Amino acid sequence: MKKNYIKTARQPEVIRTIQKDLQYTTEIHQDVVEVAQFLVKNNRNFIKFNELIKILTNICYHGFSALNRLQTLGEEYTGVLQIDNKTDNLPHKLLQVISIVLEFGGEAILINVLKEYEKKVNESDELLPEARRTLLQLIAFIKSSIPYIKALSRSFFYLKNSGQLQIAKKLTGIHYVLVRFWLNDHHNISGYKFLGIVTVLQVVFSLLLKLKERRGDSKLRLEESTRENAKGNARYSRVSSNEDNKKCTLCLESRNDLSLTTCGHIFCWYCICDWLKYKSDCPICREHLTPSSVIYLQNYY
Structure with a gap:
């Protein structure tokens, strides 16, 4: 009490x-x-x-x-x-x-x-393909759920x-x-209650858009998988090479939130922004850069 x-x-x-x-x-x-x-x-x-x-x-x-x-x-x-x-x-x-x-x-x-568990799942030879795919989907689901859980927690705080x-x-x-x-x-906390309702609606719409995107991605993956299997090992080697080229040279991981410098190099958005806080040049070619000159790439794969 x-x-x-x-x-x-x-x-x-x-x-x-x-x-x-x-x-x-x-x-x-x-x-x-x-x-x-x-x-x-x-x-x-x-x-x-x-x-x-x-x-x-x-x-x-x-x-x-x-x-x-x-x-x-x-x-x-x-x-x-x-x-x-x-x-x-x-x-x-x-x-x-x-x-x-x-x-x-x-x-x-x-x-x-x-990330560590995902790495172990990918490297495991004991898992069946279906089990590996299910575990990887579960890990991806947990990762993608974090922002929504935080948003719903905020909305509950605003509402009640x-x-x-x-x-x-x-x-x-x-x-x-x-x-x-x-x-x-x-x-007067009526504004916070309104903000809570807006936050809930934003989460709902974001989830609906995410589900729609996932359905489209699933179809594309299925089509790409079919084409790659038809082309054989040569195609597989080229895809592997392309995956290596898609790694960020700063964090050495797959690039996320791609950004382009004026000298033509691509990095993760947060990596190059953090770099430019302490250096004013490109990490690769050393050309002078400013944060305002970095271009955030949308719809680029």
């Missing part, structure tokens, strides 16, 4: 808290990046570690506050506090640490686990406030409450 003097922080306080903490962690991350860039000589390797640095920065910032029983700067700014749903007291330190790790590193951990915007806090049973609870009386 929740104590009547405890009032759950509503959407405005929770969102402002997260935005304020994001402002501080972004500044800390930029400082750490400058130091790491000075120490790491190979900028190509540095791009791979940039995301890890961001995750560790967030974990250290929030973990320091949790372990010392302090509010974060964002929580102090908006006058909110984290408590345990079950006890209505401060969460256990271990529970807060788990929540922080899940919040900032959970998605990256899940994606890496799925629980003091929990982050999925990690829902899983660990931690939510925000107001310290200065009298500020909760005059906030």
Whole structure:
């Protein structure tokens, strides 16, 4: 039974808290990046570690506050506090640490686990073709579901406030409450409810479009498979060569969100954008580049 003097922080306080903490962690991350860039000589390797640095920065910032029983700067700014749903007291330190790790590193951990499992499935000689195809489809489904799950979680927060915007806090049973609870009386949250409805509709339409695209892709794959089987091993070798050419030279993986430089080289969009934060030239030919000169390619395969 929740104590009547405890009032759950509503959407405005929770969102402002997260935005304020994001402002501080972004500044800390930029400082750490400058130091790491000075120490790491190979900028190509540095791009791979940039995301890890961001995750560790967030974990250290929030973990320091949790372990010392302090509010974060964002929580102090908006006058909110984290408590345990079950006890209505401060969460256990271990529970807060788990929540922080899940919040900032959970998605990256899940994606890496799925990539490793996908690699093992592809390399396994014991699996039947149908079982391999089913497992790969399941992995692809889980990967593609992540953005929709996050969007639905946000929409639930907008529609029915629980003091929990982050999925990690829902899983660990931690939510925000107001310290200065009298500020909760005059906030109009009808706009957030409307935003929740719009978010749900967006997810529904996105899923419908995705299903339509998948049906079209399935037909194309079937036609391509038929043509490739008819052409034999020579065709297979050419396709393998083309797949190698489709790898990004920065992350050494298959290119995603293709982007083109003015000198004619193709990279992943996020890879070349991260590169240009620290270098102003093409990673391959060293021609001078600016972020505004990079072209995002659409409908290019």
